[in-house]
């Protein structure tokens with residue numbers, strides 16, 4: 001084979017190889033996603049989700065970032081916000097809140113909405129509207145009309161959590177509420193409090209990242 | 223690569239690995255990586271010390287941007303772009319040409335031969351097109367289902383932005399890059415471009431921009447689509463820096479190309495090449511070059527200001543300290559609208575160049591065509607706010623921009639008129655280049671007519687931000703420019719490569735492309751009217767069958783490009799049909815020259831005797847006298 005042909009062949013291989021490499025690179029980016037966490041099924045068309053919010057992950061790539069965590073039915077805390085729940089069901093949510101208050105931009109969000117009975121329970125007590133200044137994060141699924149403010153813990157409280165996942169021994173608030181799912185599909189959920197410390201207006205980094213303050217509710221037919 | 227393959231009498235060739243130590247793309251890559259590391263880990267690290275917004279957020283824009291900028295400098299140094307300026311500063315005599323490599327190696331170096339740059343551009347553009355086209359296939363795959371998706375919404379918007387930005391960046395040089403650089407000097411009878419090194423620089427910025435843009439994927443993506451609106455862009459992740467820098471690089475490249483083309487055409491025309499003998503393609507290049515030179519700097523400014531907001535904490539676009547997001551929208555679209563004509567005009571010029579050849583008639587209304595091209599170029603600076611009708615601008619401005627936008631259809635229509643006049647009673651040959659050229663008018667008509675609904679403020683309110691817009695600009699850019707590009711490629715491929723592309727495969731590609739292009743984008747007007755927004759992967763389940771139809775058709779467009787790739791490989795390496803000297807019987811000067819065109823194009827300065835469109839006039843002289851006597855040169859005003 002002449003040098004010219006060999007060169008042409010080499011160039012062709014390089015171009016195709018480059019194309020494939022770029023394709024893989026983009027595909028891997030698209031596929032990147034935290035692992036899905038299944039809600040525990042506790043009855044016919046009833047499921048339970050356990051979440052926690054932490055002020056700082058405390059370790060790993062984005063150790064300064066604020067984040068949600070989710071718990072598997074096997075009681076293991078996973079750094080993920082991809083939540084799998086059954087369709088047309090009640091979902092009981094328990095959020096362990098370890099972060100301190102940031103405050104709501106819009107006081108209207110101080111009211112739990114889209115939840116059964118229009119009420120949430122903070123450490124066991126029913127709350128129909130939260131003082132906007134006490135809110136730390138919200139749990140909101142816009143497509144289902146769900147928006148629940150999560151009260152922050154007192155900054156003076158002893159035994160603050162510094163490394164996620166946090167344990168019940170550390171200072172926290174426990175918030176519970178129940179919402180109803182609709183048909184199967186992917187529903188975006190997120191926190192609406194600009195809580196990303198250090199970023200402009202608190203809207204950067206974790207606020208834009210699935211696995212932190214952003215997530216997907218994968219509603220599956222049961 | 224055996225020694226036996228080298229003819230014994232030929233010069234001794236150096237081993238290929240010697241090239242690694244010289245100034246070429248490999249050296250450039252090595253120095254580029256080195257530059258990135260020094261920029262990010264040393265300079266950026268020092269500069270960002272003590273700034274919590276950079277160091278405590280795991281998003282250190284200072285390090286990242288310093289790395290990229292120094293990486294770009296490193297690459298250009300490695301390519302050898304500083305050699306000549308430094309040599310001149312130290313007293314070397316001026317030369318017009320870099321020491322040029324031979325064979326395939328010269329495509330990987332700073333080469334000052336405009337024909338090499340044209341071919342570099344061609345493969346660069348095609349590679350970009352391939353990558354961005356594959357992204358489009360992925361986008362359509364995601365849209366197969368209304369609520370069930372393959373990828374998350376965040377990643378999807380990055381994918382859309384990557385496709386859009388890459389295509390918009392690449393298409394700015396899709397015609398001017400390969401065909402402008404290769405043929406404009408030849409067509410005006412010059413031996414080179416006015417600024418050969420700047421020409422090389424304008425090309426090499428393109429792959430750099432491509433790599434920087436692709437790096438956005440590794441830097442967590444960017445959420446803005448191709449328009450990069452502030453202040454979303456100011457708050458976005460690291461990938462945004464890649465978008466800003468790469469788009470600014472393309473802006474620099476565009477301004478350089480425009481400048482170079484203008485000076486070349488103004489100062490280097492051969493004797494006898496009067497303004498009315500200039501090929502219409504060259505006129506379209508002039509119109510485009512004006513747009514590039516005047517619009518691209520605004521883009522560079524816009525990108526730089528956002529970069530400053532992100533990196534050093536200025537607030538040009540942040541209202542809380544007096545900045546304004548409108549400023550960005552105005553800067554962007556003051557560039558962005560002329561850009562769409564930077565894409566459209568060379569396409570018009572190219573098809574008007576092709577039509578007379580394949581209908582054997584002079585170009586009808588040559589002066590009208592020039593007026594049309596120039597009119598579009600001029601008006602395109604007065605319409606940009608039609609992109610902002612629903613953004614909250616002063617409503618009193620709307621009628622003015624509505625009026626100017628609708629006015630632009632008049633010079634555009636002139637181009638259509640020229641085409642129809644040229645075709646009228648012509649002896650039409652439906653060869654592949656002609657098919658592509660004719661398809662442009664069909665597609666662009668639909669694109670233009672749908673544009674009326676968008677330029678009309680009342681109807682824009684309901685179509686803005688929907689798939690209607692998306693269908694509209696794909697009809698103009700893909701249906702216009704990309705069709706023109708393939709027409710030009712089939713037309714000039716025999717000249718550029720000495721190989722005739724297979725006609726049957728060409729026709730197969732054309733029909734697949736034409737039919738499925740329309741089957742893809744026409745339904746998207748309906749999809750948009752029914753309310754599906756751009757850039758969002760969730761849509762109403764009632765629109766699923768239309769979306770699935772579009773996705774299937776889009777895959778078929780992909781197939782048509784696969785046919786093109788097969789055609790190039792088959793024609794170049796298997797069939798190897800040597801074309802006749804002038805396979806289309808064109809009067810263009812480029813076809814009077816031997817194939818391949820010699821390094822200096824013309825042995826002597828030619829004298830131009832006629833317009834290149836005098837078809838059907840048997841007594842018309844050859845366009846160029848390649849071997850003129852002294853008296854002829856003087857007579858032509860040389």
Ligand SMILES: [Cu+2]
Nearest residue numbers: 137191195213
């Ligand atoms: Cu939050």
Ligand SMILES: [Cu+2]
Nearest residue numbers: 559606608609
């Ligand atoms: Cu426009």
